[in-house]
Amino acid sequence: xxKSPWAxxxxxFLKKVPLAFFFVMLCCVLYPARTFPQEQFNICxxxxxxxxxxxxxxxxxxxxxxxxxxxKLSIEKAVKTFLSPEAVAEHFQGxxxxxxxxxxxxxxxxxxxxxxxxxxxxxxxxxxxxxxxGIRNDLESMGFPVARRSLPRVMVIxxxxxxxxxxxxxxxxxxxxxxxxxxxxxxxxxxxxxxxRYPRDDYGEEELNEDDVVxxxxxxxxxxxxxxxxSVEEMSVIEGTEIxxxxxxxxxxxxxxxxxxxxASTAARAESYTADSITGRLDAIERATKEVADYLKVRIIAxxxxxxxxxxxxxxTIRDIMxxxxxxxxxxxxxxxxxxxxxxxxxxxxxxxAILDIEMEGNARFLANELSSDKFNAFSLGIVCTDEDxxxxxxxx
Numbered sequence: 001x002x003k004s005p006w007a008x009x010x011x012x013f014l015k016k017v018p019l020a021f022f023f024v025m026l027c028c029v030l031y032p033a034r035t036f037p038q039e040q041f042n043i044c045x046x047x048x049x050x051x052x053x054x055x056x057x058x059x060x061x062x063x064x065x066x067x068x069x070x071x072k073l074s075i076e077k078a079v080k081t082f083l084s085p086e087a088v089a090e091h092f093q094g095x096x097x098x099x100x101x102x103x104x105x106x107x108x109x110x111x112x113x114x115x116x117x118x119x120x121x122x123x124x125x126x127x128x129x130x131x132x133x134g135i136r137n138d139l140e141s142m143g144f145p146v147a148r149r150s151l152p153r154v155m156v157i158x159x160x161x162x163x164x165x166x167x168x169x170x171x172x173x174x175x176x177x178x179x180x181x182x183x184x185x186x187x188x189x190x191x192x193x194x195x196x197r198y199p200r201d202d203y204g205e206e207e208l209n210e211d212d213v214v215x216x217x218x219x220x221x222x223x224x225x226x227x228x229x230x231s232v233e234e235m236s237v238i239e240g241t242e243i244x245x246x247x248x249x250x251x252x253x254x255x256x257x258x259x260x261x262x263x264a265s266t267a268a269r270a271e272s273y274t275a276d277s278i279t280g281r282l283d284a285i286e287r288a289t290k291e292v293a294d295y296l297k298v299r300i301i302a303x304x305x306x307x308x309x310x311x312x313x314x315x316x317t318i319r320d321i322m323x324x325x326x327x328x329x330x331x332x333x334x335x336x337x338x339x340x341x342x343x344x345x346x347x348x349x350x351x352x353x354a355i356l357d358i359e360m361e362g363n364a365r366f367l368a369n370e371l372s373s374d375k376f377n378a379f380s381l382g383i384v385c386t387d388e389d390x391x392x393x394x395x396x397x
Contacts, residue, residue, distance in 0.1 A: 044078060044081070044129075044130050044132045044194045045127060045128070045129055045130075045194070045195060045196075045197065046074045046077050046078060046127070046128050046130050046189060046195075047113070047125065047126070047127050047128075047182075047185070047186065047189065047195075048070045048071075048073035048074045048077065048125070048126060048128070049070055049073075049114075049123055049124065049125040049126075050065075050066040050067060050068065050069030050070030050071070050072075050073060050123070050124050050125075050126070051066055051069060051121050051122070051123050052064075052065035052066040052069060052121065052122050053120055053121060053122075054117065054120050054121065054122055059117075059122065062121075062122035063115065063122050063124060065122075066115075066122045066123060066124040067112070067124050067126065068103075070110075070124055070125065070126040070128075071103045071104060071107055071110065071126065071128060072100050072103045074103065074107065074110075074126070074128040074130055075099060075100055075103040075106055075107075075130065075135065076100060077189060077190070078106070078130045078132055078135050079095060079099060079100075079135060079139070080190075080192055081132070081151075081192035082132075082135065082136055082139055082144075083139065083144060087144065091144075094142065098138065098142060099135065099138060099139070099142075105134070106130055106131050106134050106135055107128050107129065107130055107131070108129040108130070108131055109128075109129050110126045110127060110128040110129065111126065111127045112124055112125070112126055113125050113126065113127050151191065151192050151193045151194070151300075151301065151304060152193065152194075152222075152223035152224040152256075152300070152304055152365070153193070153194045153195075153196050153221065153222045153223045153224070154188055154193050154194070154195060154196065154222060154223070154224045154225070154226060154254075154300075155195075155196040155197070155198055155216070155217055155220055155222040155224070155225045155226070156181050156184045156185055156188075156195075156198070156225075156226045156227075157181075157198050157208065157213070157216075157225065157226070157227045157228070158177055158180050158181050158184075158227075158228045158229070158230055158250075158252070159177070159208075159228075159229055159230075160172030160173075160174075160176070160177045160229070160230055160231065171231075171232075172230050172231065172232055172281075172285070176230075176232075176281060176282065176285055177230065179282060179285055179286065179289075180230050180250065180285055180289045183286060183289040183290055183293055184226060184252075184289060184292070184293040184296075185197075187290070187293040187294065187297055188293070188297060191297060191301065196217075196220050196221065196222040198216070198220070208227060210255060210260055210262075211260070213225045213227045213255050214255060214257050214260045217255070217257035218257050222257055223256065223257060223258070223365055224254055224255065224256055224257065224263075224300065225254070225255050225257060226252050226253070226254050226255075226296060227252065227253060227255065228250060228251055228252025228253065228292070229250070229251055229252075230248065230249065230250045230251075230285065230288075230289070231248070231249050232246060232247065232248045232249075232281055232284070232285070233246070233247045233249075234246055234277070234281075235247075237273060241275070242275040243273060243274065243275050244273070244274070244275070244277070244280065245271055245272070245273050245280075246271065246272045246273075246274075246277075246280040246281050246283075246284045247269060247270070247271045247284065248269065248270050248271075248272075248281070248284035248285050248287075248288045249267065249268070249269045249288065250267065250268055250269075250285075250288040250289050250291075250292050251265075251266070251267035251268075251292070252265070252266065252267075252292050252296060253265035253266075254296055254299070254300055258365070258386070258387045258388050259387070259388060263299065263300065263303045264295070264296050264299035264300055264303070266291075266292055266295045266296060267292070268288045268289075268291035268292045268295075269288055270283075270284045270285075270286075270287035270288035270291070271284060272284040272287075312359075312360065312361075312362070312363060312389060313357050313358065313359050313389070314357070314358040314359075314360060314363070314364050314367055314389055314390065314391060315355065315356075315357060315358075315389065315390040315391070316334075316355070316356045316357075316358055316367070316390075316391045316392075316393065317353065317354075317355050317390070317391070317392040317393070318330065318353065318354040318355075318356070318393055318394075318395065319352065319353050319384065319392065319393070319394045319395070320352060320394040320395045320396070321349075321352045321353065321354060321395055322352065322395065322397060323378075325378070326376075326378055326379050326395055326397075327349070327354055327395075329376060329378065329379075330376070330381070330395070331344060331346070331356070333371075333376070334356070334358060334371075338360075338367070338370050338371065339370055340360045340361040340362040340366065340367070340370070341358055341359070341360045341367075342359045342360055342361070343358075343359040344356055344357075344358055344359075345357040345358075345359075363388055363389065364386045364387060364388060364389055364390055364391040365386055365388075367391055368383050368386045368391055368393075371383070371393065378397075379395050379396060379397050380395075380396045381393050381394070381395065381396065382394045382395075382396050
C-alpha cells in the first residue's frame with residue numbers, strides 16, 4: 001500500500017497541489033454544505049480500537065492494519081444491535097465471510113481520534129459512521145430473522161465540580177472527564193445503544209438543570225440523557241512519602257427527553273493509592289464510572305424494554321398528503337409490514353392531513369424508528385415530532 005503524501009514531507013506535497021484546490025477547500029470551510037440528521041440515513045456512530053503488530057519496523061503497514069481491524073470491530077458492534085449474542089456466536093463464520101469481511105462497504109466515513117505505539121504494537125482508535133440499514137438488509141438476505149433492538153439514543157454529559165473549595169488538585173481535568181464519558185459510552189455501545197455525542201470538551205464546572213438537559217437532548221435527537229458529576233479528592237497517606245490516596249466520586253441520572261422523567265440514578269466512589277498522580281486518578285475514575293455505567297445500563301434496558309413491550313394506542317398524524325395513493329401505501333405499510341402494529345384505525349382525513357390511531361406493542365419512538373427504516377417508492381417519510389404516545393410525520397415527494 002502506498003504511503004500518504006504527508007508521510008514523506010507535507011511541504012513538498014503542498015507545492016504540487018493547485019491553488020484552486022485550496023480555494024475550494026476554503027469555500028467548504030466558510031460555506032459548509034447543509035447537513036442532515038444521521039438517523040435520516042440510518043447511520044450510527046461507533047468507536048472502536050484496532051491493534052496490529054509492527055513487523056520489521058514497518059509502521060505504515062501496521063497502522064493500515066490497525067485501522068482495518070478497528071473498522072471490522074465497528075461492524076461487529078453494529079451486528080450485535082440486530083442479532084442476539086447466541087446468534088452471533090453460532091453463525092460467526094458466516095458473518096465473517098459475508099459481513100465482517102467487507103466492513104468498508106458499511107462505513108460511510110471514519111475519523112481517527114487516537115493512535116499510538118505500545119512496544120511492538122500499533123493502536124488506532126476510530127469513530128466510524130456505520131450504515132446500519134445496509135447491515136440489516138444483508139443480514140436479512142442471509143436468512144437471519146432480524147429484530148431491531150429497541151434501545152434509546154443516549155447522550156452523556158459529565159461535569160467536574162471538584163470539592164467545595166474548588167482547589168485545582170481536587171478538580172477533574174478535561175481529559176479525566178472525557179475518560180469518564182468514554183467509559184459510559186463504551187459500556188452502552190456494547191449493548192447496542194446509539195451514542196449521541198455532546199459536541200463540547202470544556203465540561204468544567206458546568207451544571208445543567210433538568211430543563212436544560214431535556215432541551216439539549218431534544219436538540220440532538222437523543223431519547224435519553226445521562227447527566228452527572230464527578231469529583232476527586234487527593235490526600236497524603238504516609239507523611240514523608242510521595243504516596244497519596246485519590247478518592248473519586250461519580251453520580252449520574254438518566255432523564256428521558258420526551259417527558260423529563262428520571263428513570264434511573266446512582267452514585268459510586270473508588271479509591272486508589274499510588275505515588276503516580278495521573279495513574280492514581282485515572283484508575284479511581286475508571287472504577288467509579290464503570291460501577292455507575294453498569295447500574296444505569298441495567299436499569300435503562302429494563303425500563304425501555306418494559307415500555308416497548310406493552311400494547312399502546314399511538315396517535316399518528318400524517319401531513320402533506322398530495323396523493324391519495326401515497327396515503328394508501330403508507331397505511332398498508334403500517335398495517336401489514338410494520339413490526340409491533342396490531343391494528344390501524346382511521347379517525348379523520350381532510351385537507352391533506354390524516355389522523356390514525358395505531359394499536360401496537362411499543363411506543364411512538366419505536367414506531368418512528370420502524371417507519372424511518374422503511375423505503376417507499378414514490379415518496380419518503382419525514383419524522384416531524386414524537387413523544388411517548390403520539391407521532392407526526394410528513395410525506396415528502
